[in-house]
Amino acid sequence: MKKIRDFITSPAATLTAFVLAVALLLFSSVGGARAALAYYSETYRTQVQMQDIGVTLVENGANVSWRDYDTNDRDGSWDENIGPLLSKMLKKDEKLKVGARYPEELAVHNSGTIGQYVRVSIYKYWLDAEGNKMRDLSPDLIDLHLTNIGGGGWLEDEEASTPERTVLYYSRLLASDETSPLFADSIAIDGMVASKVTQTSETKDGFTTITTNYDYNGVQFCLEAKVDAVQDHNAQDAIWSAWGRRVRVNDNGVLRLVASE
């Protein structure tokens, strides 16, 4: 008994106990730190997935334009690209064949991490050589063939559509990384553009000269598509707030347009 008491009171025992205490303290701290790190990392990742929204316009299977909340940069910036439409419609030095139909497959891809509802506004118009819009030429001669309207999932908002603008809503929830059905599949310029002329006549020295000019010569047709996306949560109010359009979303997530009163 005396030996045990002598050992406990000896400097060696005190030193051993001190070293042991320090070791235990260090191990317990490391464990806590690791637990805290794992816990915060998981929470952080969850928040990112809940907040990312992004949408991409797809043309003939290729991403053309997109605007995605930047996952890698949390300062509120966006990964954004605005590409041209129809850039591969003609080969180099190839001229447009009036009347011929060209593939133009358009769809929307959800490039965010949350479900969303989308709509597309399609604009068709003519530009003069200076890039000014020519309102006296018919947008109907730019024949973008729409597809999957109605039963295919896309709804045309006839209240918002005009000869120049067509507004389509995708009636179903577009899940993350999902691509919608096509809303257009081809484009052609109506052959009528080669028949529309303006004639002027001038009589001089007894001779009458009639000059015929093609109204559409030198003008440029323009196709524009704008895609809007809004979060799926509380979609009815979100769409009303963001787009000013009354819709109903049923329990299955199917959207329908509500006629204005």
Next chain:
Amino acid sequence: MRKKNILLAAAAVSLALSTGIGSAWAYFTTYTQARGGYPIELGDRTTVEEEFSDWTKHVVITSSPDSQPVYVRVRAISGSVYNLVYSGSGKWTPGADGYYYYSDIVTGGMSTDALDVRIENVPDDVDDPASFNVVIVYETTPVRYHEDGTPYADWEADLWTGQWKEGK
């Protein structure tokens, strides 16, 4: 002093609540867009060249460099006294309407092969070829395309000077 404290507290609570309302109204939205197009080139200008030798007219139609592609047809008109015989490359084929149709599309800057129109039954005592009134008539029509891209000629196409209706 006490009233003042109550007002300050109420203002603080209102501010805190309004912050919450603001976040409830903020919805996640995004958008993107793209556009593109091409110019339309219409109109054509063609000229006819005629050479006369050995009682034969050699006819060539040439398209200006900035012209859109066209189809060409040609015929010759004379009095019934003289018989006209056509010949040329295999690209000229007769139509039921008396025209000879050139099978190839004539693009800007290109020319047709020569179409030879020989005048027969010429009297031996005629010395002045200019006294023969053989007129060459040619027409062009812009190349049109079916939806599958196949080109065709529409010789009956009318030019239209009216106004669009219902957007057209």
